[in-house]
Amino acid sequence: MMDSEPARPPAEVERYLSELVRRVAAVYRDRLVSVGAVGSLALGDYQHGRSDIDVMVVVDPAVPGRSAHELAEVLAHPGFRCPAAGLELVVYDSAFAAGGAPDAGYLLNLNTGPLLPAVADFEPAGAPGFWYVIDRAIGHQSGWTLAGRPIREVLGAPRRSDLLAAVSASVHEHASGAGHLADNRVLNGCRAVCYCRTGRWVSKRQAGRSIAAAENNFRALVEQALRSFERPRRGALALPADEVDAFLSFVRRSVDRASA
Structure with missing residues (x-):
């Protein structure tokens, strides 16, 4: 359970966050x-060279x-050089965030950032909401305040039904495989199942x-x-596509049971 301040990231990431x-x-x-x-960063599992820096700003x-x-x-890279794989930053007004x-x-x-396609979007209408709902839920549970009021207090908790719908949508996107590394698809699926079983968000590696310990049929795939x-990211291993698809079908069934 990550209810205290998470482990500190590398010094260059700390310097970047301070300047940000x-x-x-x-x-x-x-x-x-x-x-x-x-x-x-909030879940204490930042991995330099692999993880993004995820930040929320509330105004x-x-x-x-x-x-x-x-x-x-x-904030655009490379004018403001991001030391991680990328920066994913979202700004909300406080009324919406709450x-x-x-x-x-x-x-x-x-x-x-160096490994992310550049996006600067100011119009949320029509954008799929599920990733944002999940990120705000993680922020409400475990967010690490960098400045101002405690981030966990300014982010309202999504309703469980809305959050389960967001989790289901995220799993369906990962099932398509578009734009996602195979290991990330599998570990995000693990995190979805852990949330459905416990009601808590944990890091991808913890999930x-x-x-892997609980599901013998998928242990080898998850360990890989x-x-x-x-x-x-550029050195990620290829995973057996049929095994990934079978695992994500299991994840979808787990989410559907939790939503019933």
Whole structure:
């Protein structure tokens, strides 16, 4: 259970986060409510060379719309060099963040960094909401506050039914295989099953170890995914496609049972 501050990341990531907070504060000034790390940083499982840096920014609803555009410019790699695989940063207004809604709802969705396709999106209408719902749920449970009010307090908890729907949608996306490494598809599936069984979010590697111990039919595949996950993204191992598909079918059944 990750209810205390997570393990510190490498020094260069800490320096990057400090400068990121400075730049966010320079843009939003007194309209800034909170900055928090989510994802692997919050769950104590950041792996340098593999993990993204996941950050949420919460601001006053009255913030000028141009501020999100300004922030996207000052955080873009390589002008502001990201030391990780990438930065995934999302900005919300505080009213939306507190509501626990099942929508994307962002003011800015920014992906930047050496291994991420660059994205700076300011229009959430039509965007699939499931990844954002899951990330906000992780932030509500385990977020690591970098500046301002505690991030866990400003992020409202999604309803369990909305969260299970988001988990189901994420598993279906991973089943398509598009844009995802095989090890990440398997370990995200492990995390989905662990959430359905326990109601808690854990890291991908912790989830993988738990499922490998509990599900003998999939132990070899999950252990292979764990070994692959220790490698840089470009060195990820190929996993047997038919075994990955069978595992994700098992994950979908597990989510469906939890949703019934």
